Amino acid sequence: LTPDDSDLDLLFPDNFMFSSATASYQIEGAWNVSGKGENIWDRTTHEHPEKILDHSSGDVACDSYHKYKEDIKLAKSLGTPMYRFSLSWSRILPSGAVDRINDDGIRYYNAVIDECIANNITPVVTLFHWDLPQPLQDLGGFSNELIADYFEDYADVVYKNFGEKVKWWITLNEPYTLCQEGYGNGAKAPLVVAEGRANYLCGHTMLKSHARAYRLYEKKYKKSQQGKVGISVNSYCFWPKDQNNVKDVEASDRFQNFVLGWYAHPIFSQDGDYPPVMKEFINRASERQGLRRSRLPTFNATEIDMLKGSADFFGFNTYSSRLVADAPNEADGTTMVEDAQVVVSTDASWEKTIAPWHFVVPKGMRRVLNWIKREYNNPQVFITENGYPDAGVHKDVGRVNYYKLYLLEVLRAIHHDNCAVIGYTAWSLMDNYEWFYGYANRFGLFHVDFKNPDRPRTPKMSSEFYKRLVATKKIPDESDIPWPDDDDT
Numbered sequence: 001l002t003p004d005d006s007d008l009d010l011l012f013p014d015n016f017m018f019s020s021a022t023a024s025y026q027i028e029g030a031w032n033v034s035g036k037g038e039n040i041w042d043r044t045t046h047e048h049p050e051k052i053l054d055h056s057s058g059d060v061a062c063d064s065y066h067k068y069k070e071d072i073k074l075a076k077s078l079g080t081p082m083y084r085f086s087l088s089w090s091r092i093l094p095s096g097a098v099d100r101i102n103d104d105g106i107r108y109y110n111a112v113i114d115e116c117i118a119n120n121i122t123p124v125v126t127l128f129h130w131d132l133p134q135p136l137q138d139l140g141g142f143s144n145e146l147i148a149d150y151f152e153d154y155a156d157v158v159y160k161n162f163g164e165k166v167k168w169w170i171t172l173n174e175p176y177t178l179c180q181e182g183y184g185n186g187a188k189a190p191l192v193v194a195e196g197r198a199n200y201l202c203g204h205t206m207l208k209s210h211a212r213a214y215r216l217y218e219k220k221y222k223k224s225q226q227g228k229v230g231i232s233v234n235s236y237c238f239w240p241k242d243q244n245n246v247k248d249v250e251a252s253d254r255f256q257n258f259v260l261g262w263y264a265h266p267i268f269s270q271d272g273d274y275p276p277v278m279k280e281f282i283n284r285a286s287e288r289q290g291l292r293r294s295r296l297p298t299f300n301a302t303e304i305d306m307l308k309g310s311a312d313f314f315g316f317n318t319y320s321s322r323l324v325a326d327a328p329n330e331a332d333g334t335t336m337v338e339d340a341q342v343v344v345s346t347d348a349s350w351e352k353t354i355a356p357w358h359f360v361v362p363k364g365m366r367r368v369l370n371w372i373k374r375e376y377n378n379p380q381v382f383i384t385e386n387g388y389p390d391a392g393v394h395k396d397v398g399r400v401n402y403y404k405l406y407l408l409e410v411l412r413a414i415h416h417d418n419c420a421v422i423g424y425t426a427w428s429l430m431d432n433y434e435w436f437y438g439y440a441n442r443f444g445l446f447h448v449d450f451k452n453p454d455r456p457r458t459p460k461m462s463s464e465f466y467k468r469l470v471a472t473k474k475i476p477d478e479s480d481i482p483w484p485d486d487d488d489t
């Protein structure tokens, strides 16, 4: 794929925010150091290594617990004004609850935040990127609505300790992925297989957790700390399988609502609550199945109000696209595609990557940004993840090309469609522990050698690309990226 040259001279706005991102379990290591408690990823990788492609864990990962100063230097070398990372809940609260605050956790994150600030980098801090404390999983994890209480209490400790210095908060990373893969198909920790029930319960609890943390900040901290609180939701861009078939057009819009609307509609829509189409389809399927109530939990009026408007920006992670066809059914199954009455597929013409779920479909970026603009009255969208997986080569032309093509579509969305995109974040700053894919799939702008105990970081070609992008606010020409032709590392 190569971009048609039109629009390559477009510029990102002056105040546009570039960033790169990581997450605690994926980079920190030090899993049992200085009072940190066990989380669900520690438990899963230790007890079920067979669930991970290369049987690895994040026990050491990038060793960022010890090497954070180096990491922040990498971020600084990119020239990005921001760096997004997440806090390990169990490093701060080993039991998940506030009965015991681990001093070393507070010390560590203060050190990371201070180092960012000393380097003129604004920290963008995610409170929760999937590494739930195991003791809270023992209560059912996000299947238990009471976890929202624990999340609010944790958020209170976080705002209190770091809120003087952190002005950009993300409550949750990708509730869709955690609920669908952790409580639906069981591909991720905590390995619950209960699609159609536990995933919807998980989503319900995560939405409440988010709103509680947002409202707490609003009430108790906003006035003095003056920060912004958002959430990072995620989605593929969905396309009708047959663009000329109205049924498929409707089905793709319906499934966009099931995946993205599930989390965005309660927070960003005018009316709040789950998307009407999602309620309608799940209610109908539940009824047909002889249930006395819908498998999709319901919010009461107070909860709907608490959720509505509970974000200062729309954090959005996106990587790829899917095709959707209408599939009317009377199935007694409860998977989300059955509930939504769709069949999801990919297009044979889409460029593949090393990850079976990831195809390069740049136009999806512009299309999904426009969907958000239309559905939610053009909110301020901060793209908090976007990136490309490979096996970890230094001359990563696939990644450079992906960024070029996807960023061009972001520019088109801004300039031609007036989408209010305020920032863009490359996933990831450096290679790290890619969940189910272990160390076999790499997303980094910097390479990490996981065979070397020192975990040395070295630049990839994409880091040079990103540097130029950030400096010039336009998409650099490949010929401007210095890289030896004969590099085959």
Ligand code: GBH
Binding pocket: 023, 026, 173, 174, 177, 187, 234, 317, 319, 356, 357, 385, 427, 434, 443
């Ligand atoms: C994000 O998830 C995460 O926030 C981040 O931690 C992660 O490292 C990054 O993206 C790259 O994956 O088809 O069963 O193999 C992206 C969301 C991840 C959701 C992969 C779909 C497919 C799993 N997607 N997942 S499967």
